[in-house]
Amino acid sequence: AQKITQTQPGMFVQEKEAVTLDCTYDTSDQSYGLFWYKQPSSGEMIFLIYQGSYDEQNATEGRYSLNFQKARKSANLVISASQLGDSAMYFCAMPVDSSYKLIFGSGTRLLVRP
Amino acid sequence: DAMVIQNPRYQVTQFGKPVTLSCSQTLNHNVMYWYQQKSSQAPKLLFHYYDKDFNNEADTPDNFQSRRPNTSFCFLDIRSPGLGDAAMYLCATGRDRTYNEQFFGPGTRLTVL
Numbered sequence: 242a243q244k245i246t247q248t249q250p251g252m253f254v255q256e257k258e259a260v261t262l263d264c265t266y267d268t269s270d271q272s273y274g275l276f277w278y279k280q281p282s283s284g285e286m287i288f289l290i291y292q293g294s295y296d297e298q299n300a301t302e303g304r305y306s307l308n309f310q311k312a313r314k315s316a317n318l319v320i321s322a323s324q325l326g327d328s329a330m331y332f333c334a335m336p337v338d339s340s341y342k343l344i345f346g347s348g349t350r351l352l353v354r355p
Numbered sequence: 356d357a358m359v360i361q362n363p364r365y366q367v368t369q370f371g372k373p374v375t376l377s378c379s380q381t382l383n384h385n386v387m388y389w390y391q392q393k394s395s396q397a398p399k400l401l402f403h404y405y406d407k408d409f410n411n412e413a414d415t416p417d418n419f420q421s422r423r424p425n426t427s428f429c430f431l432d433i434r435s436p437g438l439g440d441a442a443m444y445l446c447a448t449g450r451d452r453t454y455n456e457q458f459f460g461p462g463t464r465l466t467v468l
Contacts, residue, residue, distance in 0.1 A: 274455055276455070276456065278459075283461065284443050284445075284461055284462035284464065285459055285460070285461040285462060286398070286445060286447070286457075286459035286462075287459075288456060288457075288458070288459075291456065332397060332398075336455045341386060341405075341449050341451075341455055342388075342400060342403065343400075343455065343457060345397035345398055346397060347396070347397050348395075348396075348397055350395075
């Protein structure tokens with residue numbers, strides 16, 4: 242069965258600096274995807290970025306990029322030039338058994354300091 | 356804009372008093388999901404619909420029920436809320452079985468007194 246691990250319960254970063262949020266996973270599927278979601282204090286889960294296991298390049302969306310290391314089974318989220326509005330919970334997720342159900346990691350709470 | 360809407364955003368109910376949470380979508384997606392998220396925890400899938408086909412998670416209590424009268428709407432019914440059911444309830448949609456990305460609504464925060 243799949244498993245997602247986020248080992249950083251909380252992180253601080255200075256505004257305008259870059260930060261890396263860790264995510265490791267375990268799966269026996271050959272083809273899979275990894276998602277990152279942002280959840281502000283308002284509660285809504287906001288999709289940030291997606292990485293397919295067979296994608297040749299690491300995914301990038303604006304200030305968000307994925308440091309995908311397939312052999313290590315890690316998919317770390319990098320946020321460049323942090324902004325105060327980046328303060329939120331961040332969840333890593335992946336499909337369960339190649340289905341359309343997702344499992345989530347325990348999340349990392351990011352606080353951006355001015 | 357196409358979106359997922361949840362009403363109400365905040366719901367207060369009394370212990371044991373039935374409550375219904377509502378979710379609607381304008382994305383015309385086939386799949387609709389209900390998650391329960393307790394404070395500082397990951398969302399936990401309760402059940403989902405693929406079209407009219409209802410799929411319950413094995414560990415979802417019988418106290419939780421769902422209805423999907425049409426493609427656009429899905430309801431979460433809690434028959435007898437307990438104090439432990441206080442949580443954020445998130446509705447999400449997915450395009451179809453082959454596409455994993457889920458689109459979330461803003462959530463309903465349930466308080467049980």
